[in-house]
Amino acid sequence: MDGYTAVDRERWVAEDPAQKRSDRNDFARDRARVLHSAALRRLAATTQVVQPSSDDFVRNRLTHSLEVAQIGREFGAALGCDADVVDTACLAHDIGHPPFGHNGETVLDELAAAIGGFEGNAQTLRVLTRLEAKRSHADGRPAGLNLTRASLDAATKYPWPRGEHPLGGTKFGAYEDDLEVFSWIRSGSPEDVPARRCLEAQVMDWSDDVAYCVHDVEDAIASRRVDPAALRSRDVQQVVAELACDWYVPDLPVEEVRGALVDILATGWVPERHRGSRTDLAALKDMTSRLIGHFVRTVEVATRERYGTGPLSRYAADLVVPRSQVAQAAVLKAVAAHFVMLSDERRTVMEHEREVITSLVERYGADPGEMDPVHREAHELAEDDVAAARAVIDQVASLSDARALAVFSQHRSGGIP
Template sequence: MISDAERWVPEPAKDSGHGRTQFERDRARVLHSAGFRRLATKTQVHTAGSDDFLRTRLTHSLEVAQIAREMGARLGCDPDVVDVAGLAHDIGHPPFGHNGEAALDVVAQPCGGFEGNAQTLRVLTRLEAKVDGAGLNLTRASLDAASKYPWPRADGRRKYGVYADDLPVFTWMRRTAPPGERRCLEAQVMDWADDVAYSVHDVEDGVHGGYLSLRPLVEDADERAALCADVAATYSDESADTLGAALTALLTDELVRAVADYDGGYAAQVALKRMTSVLTGRFVASAVGATHSRHGAEPMRRYDADLVVPPTVRNQCALLKGMALRYVMRARAAEQWYERQRQILTELVEALSRRAPDDLDALFAPQWKAAPDDAARLRVVIDQVASLTDHAAVAWHERLVERG
């Protein structure tokens, strides 16, 4: 019988006296991994280290895991499986956040492109040094739960979850999944927790950092319409009119209006944190309640059910993401430093491709030597650069490119 607790590479039985389940072991492996620690200095929205308050990939991942664990437990999922998914879901993201991801995708085209979620599977199953040839060697259930996009790269699809040379472990992972691309319930819970976390928290960071004010949206109908048009074009399939109704409900909420004139003072910070907490709880509770209404109250896990998110709640979440996009990310993307980030990663890949294997880490140099062709060697270089933190990428560029 195929087991959800099966591992890609069989391991000797552990001392049963510890009393830990296989999924608890998975959680510990992610928490103690080098890739997870590096998230502490990788960009979420704002450059890591630019402000003590603002979130990094590490704090974001911890928050996603906490939200997912509680939501999954209320649905009957194994809490450690959804916790692992939340902790691990961004472990493959490169320096400089989505800006870095876009830059690496361009230079990685000869070896199949770059996608943070596909890189996550690669880190978990190949690159992390835990079990020879298997990365962290997580269980099937934990790997499947961490897979937001369980399909390979295809024309017309921006997101995907596996590179061509990682298909063997991906196929093994999906062996208990139904035919097609359906995600397990734990992956859906993690994905919704991710949406909730970065929509609510990016707005919180934007307000706190002075990048985003809600006052223009409260007062200006044209600005509200422009935001809804943005969201309809990027984050939602709903019409701008439908989104407008959801935005009106959101902006008339007393919790939201209380932060419209945020001034950074203690009372304003209390109001901002209250808005963050209540919106997070509301979005989670709505999904749990709607899923129970459709599927019943019995415990659900794996492929027993699909997560149900009410449309109004999903629209409000998309609107918050739109606020962060419109007022924070686009403004930051116009800054000279964002173009510099892309230049750093592009030039670093070019320099390492010329100087490999000598200037690769000891972890990657043997892989480069064993690679069968130029595309495979480029993939190793991409793995090396993607593993770097923001600060390390700058330092490597200074050493290998600027100093030559």
């Protein structure tokens, strides 16, 4: 017994049994569908922290997603989760992110305020269950990739609609017009804790945090945006710790968070200098491997201490992340944020990105005929102004950084995209 029921394997739309028999299993099919999707491929030209075109070394959203999947697959399997379910969730977790990463997400949320806002994770659900072309309902409505209930639940980082965050935050996982499929996905979750995430979603989320905090620091050092020696300065440590508390862990004391950075540096894993030599690059890779191993191993041990050695999946357990690891992950995120995201160079780029997103929404809204056929069709079939406006937002959100910039440039020059 693998802990997954027949209900977990159900799909939003029933499929041809003959086709089903030709595949190895339901969850492996889910992984293949996400891996071969156009929505995943476009992430190759979408910002992770800095624009993909700015450097040959830095991650983009696709390489980040692949690395999250590699971490999550092994981590989840070690706990007893189905490796394909976790892999699928990790590959899909950023599939709804718009051009220019979180900056684009913020702008689209402002522009879509009157129709329910924009959230990358809610958009992920929309892509997986509606926008990506793979299956349709009997009445012709799109059904997205038609993944199993277990895989969709695992990919749901924030299992609540807008305005229902259990802690009062702004993140959410479903727009109002996607609540039907969202309710179907969540129908197997515990009724006593409606917002509880399944274990696979928690594994995906922690794997994302680990990849994010470690790889972004690696990228920042390799691209010379962070001097490792500066991290030994108490003044720098204080600034970074304060930022970590402001952005990521407001419930932790600043000195505790600064101490988390000191503890990481005390391991000797973070190099003291980086000049780009082969030896330096090898040391940087060693840092990455050791930090990832540390974050995953510590959480696995803590979870096993609470729940025992048996296989864990779905709602049989919750991931146990020790407070010290929460602080360490947050302070590493803040290192990248301070030296990269909040740099003068990045601020200038972000202002241009805001202009691009705003211009595209206005342009497509004024002339839907310029939209891609699939989004133009949705606009034409819209039952009201809200649905038509959402089709415009879907169109812009579907663009990679590269295409958004190209279309913007063509618009400004009077060309046709």
